[in-house]
């Protein structure tokens with residue numbers, strides 16, 4: 525059968541099987557009726573059994589015809605998938621990927637982007653790291669392909685995909701009196717001097733919410749505008765704070781004590797976000813698939829003194 529059957533014949537047969545009509549099949553394929561009939565005759569001769577029965581004006585597939593219809597659809601499905609994957613790879617040979625990340629995401633976003641850029645060297649990648657306000661403004665203006673955030677916006681219609689865990693841990697200097705204590709309560713922790721990120725920081729909101737759930741308000745001793753400044757202040761013995769475990773990736777194990785506190789770590793996620801109306805480019809879709817498929821989603825435990 526393979527030597528004599530043409531794709532054209534299979535295509536004609538599939539259309540007749542689907543539409544139950546020679547006339548409509550010929551219209552769909554822009555062929556004349558005699559051509560369709562002749563090709564069907566040749567196909568039937570090659571296969572050697574009847575594929576179609578005509579009862580009055582109605583067309584029916586014989587059981588052998590039904591089997592061939594299934595096989596034909598499978599073959600076409602495989603070919604369609606192949607054609608699509610070639611087109612995608614062509615699309616990934618060049619193109620642009622514009623990302624924007626909230627500051628704390630800068631601890632992992634460049635690494636992921638670097639790995640992706642090595643896989644697809646023809647793609648021109650850019651990453652802007654900025655504060656939440658500007659990220660939200662850019663989402664609203666639909667400027668970039670994807671955004672990394674710790675909390676999807678409530679007031680903009682977006683598609684948000686969790687891509688990674690984002691645990692928030694309480695840190696103190698290694699020689700802090702609470703460093704080796706077990707199961708500390710939030711009440712006890714609230715008595716410590718707290719170092720807090722600026723207002724509007726997702727980390728700060730998460731910490732304040734966790735305390736507020738227990739009716740506790742913490743008054744920051746100091747407000748600092750970045751995770752690095754918070755970490756320096758902790759090491760200088762100015763107080764304690766809580767940061768994303770991702771913010772510890774560049775630190776030596778044991779450089780900080782991770783306190784054992786009820787209700788911590790706070791389990792959050794990182795999200796890749798894009799405006800709901802946006803059609804993702806082939807490149808952006810490939811990057812999102814890459815984020816979902818190819819890396820460990822839990823940051824390594826820091827060298828802790830728990």
Ligand code: PGA
Pocket residue numbers: 626627628629656673674675721724725726727728
């Ligand atoms: P941030 O981090 O604290 O830098 O705003 C983002 C987030 O965790 O939501």
